[in-house]
Amino acid sequence: MPGVMAPRRLRRQVVARFLVRFQACFQVRFVALPLVLFLAWLLVQPGLAQAAPAADGIVLQDMLGQPVELAGPVQRAVTLPMPAGSLFLSLAGDPARLAGMHPDAHGFMRQGLQARIFPAGSRIRADVTRSGFVPNVETLLQIQPDLVWQWGHMGDDLIAPLRNAGLPVAALLYGDEARTREWIRLMGQALGEEDRAAAQLAWRTEVEGRIRAVTAGLAPAQRPRVMLLSRHAPQYAVAGGSGNFQFDVELAGGSNVAAGVGNANIVNVEQILAWNPEVILLNNFESGLTPATIYGDPMLADLDAVKQRRVYKIPAAGYRWDPPSQESPLYWQWLSLILQPAHFDWPLREEIATQLQRLYGYAATQDDIDEVLHWQANAGAQGYERFAR
Template identity: 25%
Template sequence: MKKSRLTLLATTALIAALTAGCGSNDATNNATDSKDKATTQEEKVVQDQLGRDVKIPTKVDRIVTGGILPFYSTWYVATDSTKEIVGMHPNSYSAAKNSILAKISPDVLKADTSFVKNGEVNVEELMKIDPQIYFEGTADEKTIKKVETTGIPVMGIKAIDAVKNTEPMGTFNSWLKVISDITGTTERTDRFLDEGKQVQNELNEKLSKVKESEKPRAMVLFNHSKDSIVVAGNNFFGNQWLNATGAKDVAQKDIVGTKEVNMEQIYKWNPDVIYITDFTATQPEDLLKNKIAGQDWSQVKAVQEGKVYKTPVGIYRWFPPNGDAPLMLKWMAQKNYPDLFTYDMKTEIKNYYKDFYSYDVSDDEAEKILHPSSDSALQ
């Protein structure tokens, strides 16, 4: 179990490191500029985020998403549908099963996961699913090449938009544009982009009055167990969210991507606030009640003051790129500055889901979004 978890973490860190130096802005612009390059009535060419021209069917109704775990939810946000998702990575399926998306668009649970065996793509099983497009993270060159040998069109998708590393929605926005290129639809994409800009501007206006010395010092606990403490740092999603919501990332100068650290390092940072991601089963009470054997969290300021929070899970996990990003901005801003941002997050969730997803969220569902169970982190 520990070995597989560490492998996942190493892969995640590698993705962050690899994309840090890549020209993601060029890839995003190319994807936008390549809209609807017609080849025949049945096919067209779009550019992926590796800058490659990929020939795909004009009408796409069967897709598979691989190791780029949040991408299935991006498809839903862009298209208002999950029936086209005929296959997804088992880790994505676990997130979908434990998210509200399973209620909003239950077709998502019909996706096949059998094409991933022991963390590797089995091309024979993948071909049985018969996808028209396979989506994979650009860092996983091995899988991209393997799938391409089958003749299935592969779209490379970047995990981190390095050029916009202070903009937490930059990556997700670029994904939406890729899907718009594929489907030819932009209405929902445009609405999401407008909402995200509006919320960020709202935060910026209030945060502009906050002195640098008054900003909370925050830490993102990316993955955690009694055997391992992995913290997220610079050029990763946690750093983006913290910057956007007016907090200082204590790990920004010491960590690029994610890194395993010890308690001595935590004591040295001594953060005011700790955010626990939805990629780990650890809950705030595990730290607040000092339940982890061999780790004394009681000495950390955030724990002493009760400022330890679990990132929510809605359409997808809120820590990486996701369709609830405007809500994530409000939620984290309020945790950082409870007196400055007085959102009623249950109401915010209900209004957003009604407006954007045409779904009426119950009080119980809103509570589960804001306080997800550890099951949502299962890999």
């Protein structure tokens, strides 16, 4: 069974707890020793030992419905999904509890603001995959984590090597806000940090509710046409209607021009011109991609978004805001200010500072907040002056 504690270790823990409690309760003396030894022998028999649960154990059900049994709160984890590393750290309270993470996420963590938020990030191992999300089982066996988090929607080929090596694994599924909330709940449970997880979930609910109270009543004509360029080069790709962006843009008061296509689909310039988005959002995965890149692209010069200077690089703090993360409520606030500036007046700079302290214990400076907001790259965009310090 994935994640089950090794039977020998479980038997030793059961026996140790039994002996300590027996002696404490009954003040065992020499004459009682044979009885103690006999009862201990019974406990280490395979059938009995495997039926006895660990007193401090945690049993969770991952997002594929598989049970995962842990000896106790996770102290050494590895996160293979890219958004999972910083999410785990926001719940763990101690960076030493993350032993390994996806190399792309690790590289992002080791630059700029993220390196200041996570100063201990350099000691986290990044050699935990071979390519993409294929696990490096040899490295993971060296690390001996209490739990490995892995994507569950990409096929069993990504999970089977972990299971076959005897590594405890829990699967996560990608796709929408409900699943993101389940990431938070499951990680909080595995860490024994249910209160931290509950606080994050309550924050998401509160921000979503405040935004939806305004945007739910908007007529279609009041919602600007929005396109997220999930890739600019070598080919244009857009976020379609089957991913988390659909939730984000509808919540914030916009309309996704690519709602009728799948997620991260390659499209030609003729299709983009036909959609004619009024707002273009840029991903955080392409190094060097800024609004200036789009303004300088002659193929896109006739778009309303370009002519009206409504091209924006999505912010990033402890992690990128374009995929779902523990910072999504900040993204929703930012996006609602971009799409519906007449309806929202969040004090976003203050919110960013508050949440970076709450999530990571990091005291953000005004320069840090400028970096989160990509102030230099976005400064010339319509309405971005409202984010000035």
